[in-house]
Amino acid sequence: MKLNKNFNNLTENYLFAEVAERTKKYADAHPDKKIIKLGIGDVTLPLVPAVIKAMHEAVDDMSSSETFKGYGPYEGYSFLRQSIKNYYAGFGVDVEEDEIFVNDGAKSALANILDLFGKDNVVLVTDPVYPVYVDTNVIDGRKVILADATEENGFLPMPDYSVKADIIYICSPNNPTGAAYTEAQLAAWVDYALKCGAVILYDAAYECFIEDETFVRSIFAVEGAKRCAIELCSFSKTAGFTGTRCGYTVVPKGIESDGMNLNKTWFRRQATKFNGVSYIVQKGAAAVYTEEGKAQIKKNIDYYKRNAKLIADCMDRLGIWYTGGKNSPYIWLKCPHGMDSWQFFDYLLNNAQVVGTPGVGFGKNGEGFFRLTAFGSEKLTEEAIARIEKLLSE
Amino acid sequence: MKLNKNFNNLTENYLFAEVAERTKKYADAHPDKKIIKLGIGDVTLPLVPAVIKAMHEAVDDMSSSETFKGYGPYEGYSFLRQSIKNYYAGFGVDVEEDEIFVNDGAKSALANILDLFGKDNVVLVTDPVYPVYVDTNVIDGRKVILADATEENGFLPMPDYSVKADIIYICSPNNPTGAAYTEAQLAAWVDYALKCGAVILYDAAYECFIEDETFVRSIFAVEGAKRCAIELCSFSKTAGFTGTRCGYTVVPKGIESDGMNLNKTWFRRQATKFNGVSYIVQKGAAAVYTEEGKAQIKKNIDYYKRNAKLIADCMDRLGIWYTGGKNSPYIWLKCPHGMDSWQFFDYLLNNAQVVGTPGVGFGKNGEGFFRLTAFGSEKLTEEAIARIEKLLSE
Numbered sequence: 139m140k141l142n143k144n145f146n147n148l149t150e151n152y153l154f155a156e157v158a159e160r161t162k163k164y165a166d167a168h169p170d171k172k173i174i175k176l177g178i179g180d181v182t183l184p185l186v187p188a189v190i191k192a193m194h195e196a197v198d199d200m201s202s203s204e205t206f207k208g209y210g211p212y213e214g215y216s217f218l219r220q221s222i223k224n225y226y227a228g229f230g231v232d233v234e235e236d237e238i239f240v241n242d243g244a245k246s247a248l249a250n251i252l253d254l255f256g257k258d259n260v261v262l263v264t265d266p267v268y269p270v271y272v273d274t275n276v277i278d279g280r281k282v283i284l285a286d287a288t289e290e291n292g293f294l295p296m297p298d299y300s301v302k303a304d305i306i307y308i309c310s311p312n313n314p315t316g317a318a319y320t321e322a323q324l325a326a327w328v329d330y331a332l333k334c335g336a337v338i339l340y341d342a343a344y345e346c347f348i349e350d351e352t353f354v355r356s357i358f359a360v361e362g363a364k365r366c367a368i369e370l371c372s373f374s375k376t377a378g379f380t381g382t383r384c385g386y387t388v389v390p391k392g393i394e395s396d397g398m399n400l401n402k403t404w405f406r407r408q409a410t411k412f413n414g415v416s417y418i419v420q421k422g423a424a425a426v427y428t429e430e431g432k433a434q435i436k437k438n439i440d441y442y443k444r445n446a447k448l449i450a451d452c453m454d455r456l457g458i459w460y461t462g463g464k465n466s467p468y469i470w471l472k473c474p475h476g477m478d479s480w481q482f483f484d485y486l487l488n489n490a491q492v493v494g495t496p497g498v499g500f501g502k503n504g505e506g507f508f509r510l511t512a513f514g515s516e517k518l519t520e521e522a523i524a525r526i527e528k529l530l531s532e
Numbered sequence: 533m534k535l536n537k538n539f540n541n542l543t544e545n546y547l548f549a550e551v552a553e554r555t556k557k558y559a560d561a562h563p564d565k566k567i568i569k570l571g572i573g574d575v576t577l578p579l580v581p582a583v584i585k586a587m588h589e590a591v592d593d594m595s596s597s598e599t600f601k602g603y604g605p606y607e608g609y610s611f612l613r614q615s616i617k618n619y620y621a622g623f624g625v626d627v628e629e630d631e632i633f634v635n636d637g638a639k640s641a642l643a644n645i646l647d648l649f650g651k652d653n654v655v656l657v658t659d660p661v662y663p664v665y666v667d668t669n670v671i672d673g674r675k676v677i678l679a680d681a682t683e684e685n686g687f688l689p690m691p692d693y694s695v696k697a698d699i700i701y702i703c704s705p706n707n708p709t710g711a712a713y714t715e716a717q718l719a720a721w722v723d724y725a726l727k728c729g730a731v732i733l734y735d736a737a738y739e740c741f742i743e744d745e746t747f748v749r750s751i752f753a754v755e756g757a758k759r760c761a762i763e764l765c766s767f768s769k770t771a772g773f774t775g776t777r778c779g780y781t782v783v784p785k786g787i788e789s790d791g792m793n794l795n796k797t798w799f800r801r802q803a804t805k806f807n808g809v810s811y812i813v814q815k816g817a818a819a820v821y822t823e824e825g826k827a828q829i830k831k832n833i834d835y836y837k838r839n840a841k842l843i844a845d846c847m848d849r850l851g852i853w854y855t856g857g858k859n860s861p862y863i864w865l866k867c868p869h870g871m872d873s874w875q876f877f878d879y880l881l882n883n884a885q886v887v888g889t890p891g892v893g894f895g896k897n898g899e900g901f902f903r904l905t906a907f908g909s910e911k912l913t914e915e916a917i918a919r920i921e922k923l924l925s926e
Contacts, residue, residue: 139698139731140650141790145797148804180602190595193812194588200776201584207775208574242636242777242809249805253671256534273804277647304533337533381601382594383636383810396535403539410542410667411643415636416777416813418587 144279151269153499160483161493173487174522176449176510177495179313181378183441185422186434189377192425196418210414213405214240214386218420221427222386231358237388237401239408240415240423244343244372244385249274251339251368251387253407254400255305262303264295266314266500266507268341271307280305288503293317293461293470297330306331308357309341311348314500314509315470316462321354328357331366337393337400338367343385346376346439347446348465356388364390368400375467377426377435384415384423442467445519446512452523456530467512470497474530482508490525538673545663547893554877555887567881568916570843570904571889573707575772577835579816580828583771586819590812604808607799608634608780612814615821616780625752631782631795633802634809634817638737638766638779643668645733645762645781647801648794649699656697658689660708660894660901662735665701674699682897687711687855687864691724700725702751703735705742708894708903709864710856715748722751725760731787731794732761737779740770740833741840742859750782758784762794769861771820771829778809778817836861839913840906846917850924861906864891868924876902884919 199205285295373379450463460471473482479496497507593599679689687709705712767773844857854865867876873890891898
């Protein structure tokens with residue numbers, strides 16, 4: 139056999155391992171100190187009661203011959219796809235049920251969607267970037283080029299017509315920077331994609347954090363996007379499904395290339411390589427869209443938003459430059475006193491016992507920046523902020 | 533963008549669509565006739581009480597901050613991997629916990645495992661074949677060659693050293709033929725793989741139907757297999773998880789090629805492209821291995837085995853040649869009176885109102901053969917068998 143040697147081109151990313159190691163070393167040396175972690179990208183609030191209730195009912199369905207569910211539809215149950223369609227309609231975006239494909243989470247979906255594309259496409263990602271966009275393409279052997287996201291452009295690079303890209307990743311609100319494109323900025327990207335014959339892979343995993351109407355919850359709110367964009371969404375951050383696993387991809391019917399229709403090809407891919415998401419999980423996901431579920435979910439998201447605001451307000455008081463904090467669970471801050479990312483990591487850990495994520499771990503443009511997240515508990519976030527403010531006001 | 537044009541090389545398989553259409557046409561024309569379907573590959577018995585209980589508990593875990601589970605390990609929770617390791621130990625096969633990777637089912641796993649291999653490998657499958665083996669490789673652009681499974685070799689082709697293959701698919705007990713390789717026959721395949729530097733992708737989805745000690749439940753029972761084989765397993769047929777979605781892949785640590793270790797590379801692949809299986813589903817799967825769970829599961833499998841024996845005994849009385857029926861939920865029979873697969877389909881539908889699957893739908897060597905399955909209810913299987921016996925005894 140011949141192995142896929144592209145794996146040798148992956149760069150080892152020791153970011154979170156290094157964070158864990160330095161944190162452990164400090165904790166071992168200072169057993170009396172209470173460390174607060176604001177580095178995590180995982181949710182902490184439990185699933186809401188409506189979802190729990192729906193999953194208990196679904197488990198019961200599986201216990202009797204009359205209601206038992208075997209193989210489900212590759213593309214997901216209609217009850218969930220209809221709910222998703224209605225959710226989009228709620229913010230004025232029209233997607234058809236047969237454009238929605240339920241999956242086991244955005245990470246698998248981001249990897250799997252690449253089956254649609256040849257290896258000879260040029261892939262454009264931002265720097266800093268969520269590493270999955272890069273690594274999945276490296277495994278396939280595609281060329282990856284970088285668009286600089288910097289303080290100057292607010293970590294929101296705009297299209298450069300001198301650069302030719304075939305596949306463009308946009309994550310908005312962004313992980314790790316928390317920055318979100320406005321509708322007008324997204325329209326410029328859609329324009330570029332249509333003119334260049336490129337496809338946009340739009341990661342909308344954090345859309346539920348958007349509160350400002352200058353921003354859109356879906357790229358399909360932008361005219362023309364249904365001819366050039368695929369949208370990837372997740373229940374992970376919306377409804378706390380990181381350990382429950384469910385997401386969905388919207389592949390519009392209007393994208394054609396090389397005589398192939400992307401929606402039809404994607405259906406064929408899923409029918410060949412996937413057997414659907416657990417019925418129990420899909421029932422839980424559908425409960426997110428009930429009146430009860432929506433109210434409960436809103437409370438959870440508001441909780442995280444309050445944490446984000448606590449952190450952002452503290453940065454404002456300290457006069458520290460940042461992106462995110464609003465419309466996003468992430469605060470991407472410029473390290474004070476000219477410290478680099480790891481210097482600031484050590485400084486915060488040693489002097490405030492707060493752990494965050496060094497920005498340089500997400501790309502070279504992340505050097506000198508630092509990510510804090512809103513997914514901790516309110517109490518610990520408040521305490522962490524008090525410590526940071528005290529330290530940086532000294 | 534350039535699309536993956538390999539999709540154009542997929543052959544449309546209308547097998548199940550054609551079965552459904554002919555069945556519907558007959559049903560519409562004969563509303564008074566009761567049709568019995570013995571064509572389905574899906575289970576019909578509900579999940580066992582131990583699994584239901586474990587999943588309810590897991591749902592409750594997700595409802596409180598103290599027990600909530602966010603992102604789990606890419607490779608699956610240790611509680612489940614330890615149970616799987618012990619299951620293997622129970623039939624004398626030693627696999628390590630870090631050789632076991634939990635996934636969302638064998639179909640995804642069969643597709644994803646191909647990420648490990650270059651596109652320049654030659655793939656060997658049997659004819660007839662489970663179409664997923666072929667289609668997943670066609671999408672990747674690999675060359676697929678066929679090993680003839682025929683009445684002469686009992687639908688169990690043996691290695692041909694004049695044929696050079698890099699990736700070999702073995703499904704035993706087989707879908708669709710129900711035929712199972714003996715330990716000695718598998719040893720010949722392992723020998724061939726080791727001599728040719730090939731890898732065996734061993735689909736053990738039906739291992740729980742094995743009752744005869746001439747057969748092994750895992751290819752790793754064969755000396756040397758840990759240096760050349762990857763095993764893909766599923767809870768679908770073992771525990772009725774077709775709609776619950778869970779499986780696992782065993783990638784031994786002892787396979788190296790091109791300076792790469794397959795187990796380590798697979799871990800890297802999963803870490804990059806997968807975020808684990810739902811905690812709730814993994815808890816359910818682990819309950820399959822409890823004393824209570826094992827006893828309940830055995831009852832279900834015995835139920836399907838009885839159905840298989842009912843069908844096989846009928847074929848014996850009728851003097852019809854078949855494979856499977858024992859150590860397998862499938863009965864692969866030679867159509868009587870020289871009928872071809874579709875002729876026999878229509879004959880059975882029109883005269884006994886029983887629906888099965890025409891063998892030719894699985895490959896050219898399936899012509900003249902027909903698949904019946906044991907996954908129906910006992911009562912309907914008995915009635916179907918009575919009708920078939922009456923018809924074919926006339």
